[in-house]
Amino acid sequence: MAHPLLRSLALLACPLILVGCGAQSAGDGPPSPRSSTLRPEHSAASAGAASTAGASASARPTEAKDASAGIAEGALEGTTIALDPGHNGGNASHLSAINKQVPDGNGGTKACNTTGTATQDGYEEHAFTWAVGKAAKKQLEAAGATVVMSRTSDKGVGPCVDERGTFAKEKGADLLVSIHANGTESRSAKGFGVIIAPKGPEVAASKRLGKDLVAQLKDQGFPVNRAGYGSDGLNERTDLAGLMNSSVPTALVECAEMNNPSEAALMRTKAGQKRYATAIVAGIGDYVHAGG
Numbered sequence: 001m002a003h004p005l006l007r008s009l010a011l012l013a014c015p016l017i018l019v020g021c022g023a024q025s026a027g028d029g030p031p032s033p034r035s036s037t038l039r040p041e042h043s044a045a046s047a048g049a050a051s052t053a054g055a056s057a058s059a060r061p062t063e064a065k066d067a068s069a070g071i072a073e074g075a076l077e078g079t080t081i082a083l084d085p086g087h088n089g090g091n092a093s094h095l096s097a098i099n100k101q102v103p104d105g106n107g108g109t110k111a112c113n114t115t116g117t118a119t120q121d122g123y124e125e126h127a128f129t130w131a132v133g134k135a136a137k138k139q140l141e142a143a144g145a146t147v148v149m150s151r152t153s154d155k156g157v158g159p160c161v162d163e164r165g166t167f168a169k170e171k172g173a174d175l176l177v178s179i180h181a182n183g184t185e186s187r188s189a190k191g192f193g194v195i196i197a198p199k200g201p202e203v204a205a206s207k208r209l210g211k212d213l214v215a216q217l218k219d220q221g222f223p224v225n226r227a228g229y230g231s232d233g234l235n236e237r238t239d240l241a242g243l244m245n246s247s248v249p250t251a252l253v254e255c256a257e258m259n260n261p262s263e264a265a266l267m268r269t270k271a272g273q274k275r276y277a278t279a280i281v282a283g284i285g286d287y288v289h290a291g292g
Contacts, residue, residue: 071285077144079288082168084150084178084242085133087116087126090157102162105197105244112160117183119264128267129179130154132255135277136179143285148173165245174292175209177280178242178252181267183259184228190260191225192217195252197243198236205249205292210234212290213251213283220279222256249292253280 091098092115101109116125130151137147148171150164159167168176182189194213196206214233218224224233237243243250255276256263266272 071139071143071282073142074144075285076140076288079144080146080148080171080173081140081284082148082150082171082173082176082248083133083136083140084164084168084176085126085129085154086178086180087114087124087129088151088156088158089124089126089130089154091115091126094157097157098160100160102160102241103245104239104241105162105165106238110161110241113158117181117258119258119267120187120261121264123258123264123268125181125183125258127154128181128255128258128273131270131273132179132276132280135274136177136280139277139281140284143281161241162245164242165250166247168250169247173248175205175284175287176246176248176250177209177213177284178250179280180252180254182225182228182254182257184257185259187259187261189225189227189257190263191223191228192256193225193229193233193235193254195235195237195240195243195254196250197238197240197246199238200244200247202247202249206251207234208290208292209249209283209287210251212286213253213280216279216283216286217253217276219282220275222276222279225254225257228254249287 091113095115098111098113098115100112102112104110116129118124130153133149137149140147148167150159150167164178165176182193194210194217196210197203200206211232211234214224217233224231229235240252243252256267258264258267
């Protein structure tokens, strides 16, 4: 739950949104919107999130408490927040560039980036993450924060996953939140999860940030993807280069499942995108208010 000093008064109840995260095709063209290709940056978390996710009552969305409330004006004054909206609109047409190998943060290499996933009717992850990122930026700036983003449009290529981790420190950010959506093949998979790296100098702070994000996503009525992330909604992984290359407190939010028809429909709406942004911003606010 958000700290009372950081939450605005409720103004209106908005429709619910949820989404999903998938993968990049290694072939010569962009992935079909009807198939989520397994994306190296996300496939492990989504592999187990299949039939049981849609079956449990806890995986059903509840009514949003408030999709317009953010945090108090000036509450984040003096704080610099880094946001990383996943993928980019030009990635699918520049496969040679995004398939080049970059440092994975573990002493090895992996592909620069991926195309991401899409809903069954072709709404793409990069467009969703960009919409949520812009909405979160607006709310954060209204609260007094300085916001830096890993990309400046939804028409470019990259940046590579190593740069998506390192740019936060380079820009003097106090923390980094990466925004994604999942692409589990099963249409019954449902819900969100948050991922952190289990090692590095900021692991304890990253875990606190991750827990605050989970709490606020729940507070907005979004269900935890229990099959993929357990009851606490928080996973630790060493195979995500963005996380492994970051040296500030960092968490990656897999907002929901793009192959789930109800979540896919909700994620398209501006109200839903704003609601996800509100949860992310409130989680950041709680983390900052608690002293990081």
